[in-house]
Amino acid sequence: DTEVTQTPKHLVMGMTNKKSLKCEQHMGHRAMYWYKQKAKKPPELMFVYSYEKLSINESVPSRFSPECPNSSLLNLHLHALQPEDSALYLCASSQEPAGGYNEQFFGPGTRLTVL
């Protein structure tokens, strides 16, 4: 299984809602990532989990809260988002954190719209 899955595929939420994005991989990878991608822009790193511990937070606002319940799962909890947070949210995983040769495998993404 060389796949990263993400649910939901699409999400529309209001600014007062609380929702969660889910990501799963069964490749035995020990590093997992959240990226945000706006239209016609490259993916921007948000968080890195290494061995289930948060190792990088790229100064992301606290309305985004990551969680890694186990080595296969990664969640992104969303609360009080703004319309400018509308984007494609990509999850990725790699065998080890990206030092040396560590290809990142990306999931298909969740397209989030904040009204």
Add this chain to the structure above:
Amino acid sequence: GQNIDQPTEMTATEGAIVQINCTYQTSGFNGLFWYQQHAGEAPTFLSYNVLDGLEEKGRFSSFLSRSKGYSYLLLKELQMKDSASYLCAPGSFQKLVFGTGTRLLVSP
């Protein structure tokens, strides 16, 4: 800090060869990745260079010069399905930083 530069857009015809250049300045460099991303889809891995020189993989090749902070992706025998964005991504410490990407349009 990080600074990655790629052309914004390139066009080419089917069957041709195209070279996409990338220059970068980054701390803690440990290799350079190229990813392909079709519109509305996730990025997929194309190549990785850690040592200077050319890595060939079928129709795609990638070159790296660490001393010059320079890489290129060479695509041969272009096909219509190669129309996509190509992202240069230097790896440093625990993360990749993606360049702005080069949108390649292949025409018949």
